Amino acid sequence: MTRYTMSHWGVYEVDGNADPPRLVPFRGDRDPSPIGLHQLSAQVMATRVRRPAIRRSWLEQGPGAATEARGREAFVEVDWDTAIGLVADEIGRVRGRFGNAAVFGGSYGWASAGRFHHAQSQVHRFLNTIGGYVRHTDSYSLGAARVLMPHIVAGMNELIAEHHSWDVLAEHTRLFVCFGGVPAKNGQISPGGVARHRVREGLAALAGAGARVINVGPVADNLDTGHPVEWITCRPNTDTALMLALAWVVRQQNLHDRRFLESHCVGYPRFERYLLGEEDGVGKTPAWAEAICGVPRARIESLAREMASSRTMINVAWSLQRADHGEQPFWMAVTLAAMLGQIGLPGGGFGTYGPANTMGTPHESLGGPTLPQGVNPVDAFIPVARIADMLLHPGETFAYNGGMHRYPDIRLVYWAGGNPFHHHQDLNRLRLAWQRPEAIVVHEQFWTATARHADVVLPVTTSMEREDIGYAAGEGVLVSMSPIIDPVGESLDDFAIFTRLAAALGVEPAFTEGRDSRQWLAHLYDQTRRDYLERHGIVLPDYAGFRERGLLDFGYRSRSHVMFSAFRSDPSASPLATPSGRIELHSTRIASFDLPDCGGHPSWREPREWLGSARAASFPLHLLTDQPRNRMHSQLDPSPHSAAAKRDGREPVHLHPDDARARGIIDGDLVEVFNERGICVASAVLSERIMPGVARIATGAWYDPEQGTGRDKHGNPNVLTADVGASSLSQGCAAQSCLVDVRLLRGSPPPVTAFTLPELRTR
Numbered sequence: 001m002t003r004y005t006m007s008h009w010g011v012y013e014v015d016g017n018a019d020p021p022r023l024v025p026f027r028g029d030r031d032p033s034p035i036g037l038h039q040l041s042a043q044v045m046a047t048r049v050r051r052p053a054i055r056r057s058w059l060e061q062g063p064g065a066a067t068e069a070r071g072r073e074a075f076v077e078v079d080w081d082t083a084i085g086l087v088a089d090e091i092g093r094v095r096g097r098f099g100n101a102a103v104f105g106g107s108y109g110w111a112s113a114g115r116f117h118h119a120q121s122q123v124h125r126f127l128n129t130i131g132g133y134v135r136h137t138d139s140y141s142l143g144a145a146r147v148l149m150p151h152i153v154a155g156m157n158e159l160i161a162e163h164h165s166w167d168v169l170a171e172h173t174r175l176f177v178c179f180g181g182v183p184a185k186n187g188q189i190s191p192g193g194v195a196r197h198r199v200r201e202g203l204a205a206l207a208g209a210g211a212r213v214i215n216v217g218p219v220a221d222n223l224d225t226g227h228p229v230e231w232i233t234c235r236p237n238t239d240t241a242l243m244l245a246l247a248w249v250v251r252q253q254n255l256h257d258r259r260f261l262e263s264h265c266v267g268y269p270r271f272e273r274y275l276l277g278e279e280d281g282v283g284k285t286p287a288w289a290e291a292i293c294g295v296p297r298a299r300i301e302s303l304a305r306e307m308a309s310s311r312t313m314i315n316v317a318w319s320l321q322r323a324d325h326g327e328q329p330f331w332m333a334v335t336l337a338a339m340l341g342q343i344g345l346p347g348g349g350f351g352t353y354g355p356a357n358t359m360g361t362p363h364e365s366l367g368g369p370t371l372p373q374g375v376n377p378v379d380a381f382i383p384v385a386r387i388a389d390m391l392l393h394p395g396e397t398f399a400y401n402g403g404m405h406r407y408p409d410i411r412l413v414y415w416a417g418g419n420p421f422h423h424h425q426d427l428n429r430l431r432l433a434w435q436r437p438e439a440i441v442v443h444e445q446f447w448t449a450t451a452r453h454a455d456v457v458l459p460v461t462t463s464m465e466r467e468d469i470g471y472a473a474g475e476g477v478l479v480s481m482s483p484i485i486d487p488v489g490e491s492l493d494d495f496a497i498f499t500r501l502a503a504a505l506g507v508e509p510a511f512t513e514g515r516d517s518r519q520w521l522a523h524l525y526d527q528t529r530r531d532y533l534e535r536h537g538i539v540l541p542d543y544a545g546f547r548e549r550g551l552l553d554f555g556y557r558s559r560s561h562v563m564f565s566a567f568r569s570d571p572s573a574s575p576l577a578t579p580s581g582r583i584e585l586h587s588t589r590i591a592s593f594d595l596p597d598c599g600g601h602p603s604w605r606e607p608r609e610w611l612g613s614a615r616a617a618s619f620p621l622h623l624l625t626d627q628p629r630n631r632m633h634s635q636l637d638p639s640p641h642s643a644a645a646k647r648d649g650r651e652p653v654h655l656h657p658d659d660a661r662a663r664g665i666i667d668g669d670l671v672e673v674f675n676e677r678g679i680c681v682a683s684a685v686l687s688e689r690i691m692p693g694v695a696r697i698a699t700g701a702w703y704d705p706e707q708g709t710g711r712d713k714h715g716n717p718n719v720l721t722a723d724v725g726a727s728s729l730s731q732g733c734a735a736q737s738c739l740v741d742v743r744l745l746r747g748s749p750p751p752v753t754a755f756t757l758p759e760l761r762t763r
Contacts (some may be wrong), residue, residue, distance in 0.1 A: 046685020050489025143732020257341020267586025
């Protein structure tokens with residue numbers, strides 16, 4: 001019998017003849033990701049947390065002791081009973097003195113592809129059982145879009161599921177215009193898991209069928225179809241200006257679809273006044289846009305005509321909305337697509353292909369096993385990227401999605417799943433904020449920076465060490481995840497840890513409902529089995545039969561899909577979930593918020609940091625921080641696969657040869673990338689495939705600050721990015737608006753210590 005496991009990189013099979021066990025690609029995946037093959041590598045296993053560990057000062061002096069020592073102090077390993085007792089006492093102290101609104105339940109995605117042993121679900125269920133917690137909303141990946149898009153067209157989850165399937169694009173799309181590329185490296189993953197990788201073959205089929213592909217942006221190597229791709233260089237953060245000029249040409253040459261704008265949209269006349277300059281005295285002409293984005297006005301004019309005369313898909317990368325005023329390029333892409341009148345037609349409209357494998361799948365999303373999390377009685381929340389603001393400024397107000405809210409006073413951070421010292425911006429600022437809580441408890445599998453900056457570290461199993469159910473949402477595959485190795489050290493799964501804590505706090509029956517983990521798995525599977533039969537007509541085996549088969553594939557239910565076809569056919573019978581039921585090119589609701597940095601229609605708003613700002617005189621390179629090719633975020637960074645993409649053990653910084661030459665840098669030099677927020681050491685890679693004036697560093701190198709200076713030794717670019725909200729509408733992550741400079745590293749390079757374990761003592 002074949003044994004399987006599932007991860008965010010894909011389904012993997014277990015080689016039963018290998019000793020020790022090893023993973024091999026799933027035979028049903030034509031383009032498997034190599035990332036997950038290294039989950040059991042010796043280098044990864046060497047960084048595991050093996051016993052409960054308590055920061056020395058916190059153990060000896062109590063909560064709040066020497067918080068400035070977090071990240072550099074020794075840990076004392078203790079037994080589980082001691083650790084559970086300390087954590088339970090601290091939870092009781094904080095709840096008793098300050099209430100549950102003083103507890104922040106931190107968990108940010110990607111912790112496990114398993115549906116039961118999913119850290120975010122487990123920690124939220126536990127904290128709800130004991131009276132609630134302060135939560136986060138939205139995501140670093142899509143902070144601006146998740147808030148904006150429901151106002152103007154649909155929520156992001158619906159949009160992701162609605163995309164044209166790749167076969168529809170190949171058959172109907174004749175012009176594929178990408179703002180920010182379609183990086184196949186990003187398509188290696190999907191939330192919850194991948195069964196069959198489609199991005200690479202989807203792009204190849206699209207171009208092979210004759211579609212012209214245009215890549216608009218500052219780099220050219222983020223879109224590969226196997227066929228020629230036109231690269232239009234465009235300054236970072238200026239896509240909105242370019243799209244406005246394209247719209248201006250479409251309007252001036254009477255190429256816009258007036259009938260569609262009247263029947264399926266609201267607010268176009270108001271937007272048109274802005275476009276033509278009647279609102280602010282500035283027509284959004286190609287000449288106006290050229291001065292901002294650097295694209296020649298003649299190419300803007302010709303591209304607009306090409307888009308209007310072809311079945312055109314406008315594709316926008318998620319990175320565009322991770323910027324100052326990140327709402328605007330997404331809103332403008334929808335507006336431009338509406339003016340072309342192709343939304344709802346096969347192969348036309350707008351999309352976000354590439355950031356994950358999910359978009360373009362031909363499979364229906366059937367739903368899957370879900371652990372109920374209960375009800376959170378605490379109303380307080382933060383947008384996920386505002387955690388440092390919350391810790392540094394308790395009691396202050398913040399704007400979000402039209403409302404005013406107040407940051408809570410957090411005394412206890414309880415984190416299970418995720419790594420804020422990867423995701424967050426301006427890590428030196430986060431380190432200061434991280435000193436504020438009196439207690440930080442972390443469930444971790446590895447000695448990441450988050451674990452090193454905690455007070456209590458509880459060792460957790462990986463998906464390699466536990467039974468679970470994997471479900472590739474939208475991929476039509478259910479996987480019985482088998483344990484491959486024994487738990488490492490004294491690690492327990494999150495459910496076992498929370499069960500012990502719940503018992504210590506007197507709420508075990510409410511948390512477990514009388515079930516152990518195996519009983520929960522059978523219960524969740526049986527619920528799914530009934531749902532599939534009743535709602536979808538799919539007959540599944542019982543749980544024992546599922547375990548025996550190992551994998552259930554519903555690929556036979558795949559079908560071509562056209563995005564928004566029902567809405568296009570009859571917008572009254574199939575309205576959108578917007579206030580008007582139509583596409584809102586001017587949003588009366590957003591306009592009513594009266595925000596200084598996000599009005600009622602898409603517009604060009606100058607970022608705080610971009611190549612056209614006065615700040616560029618001091619920091620003349622725009623830093624892009626993209627997703628890595630050889631890992632997902634910071635996961636598996638210790639692996640040999642991740643190490644192979646580095647030079648001298650550091651993350652590469654990609655530079656144009658002209659920028660390197662001006663600084664006396666040659667390929668392979670160790671350099672410092674810097675601004676007033678921080679410095680990181682990286683290895684220079686020179687390429688003609690990046691614009692002059694632009695630098696690029698992939699995120700995810702484990703944070704490795706040098707004691708005393710805060711300089712990151714490993715190439716983590718989030719010591720440089722700004723910790724500010726995209727706007728007062730969304731408060732989303734704005735990492736892509738960042739100016740830096742680069743210089744040769746002088747003196748001996750500092751050693752990389754990111755994977756060196758902290759000092760561990762025993763009692």
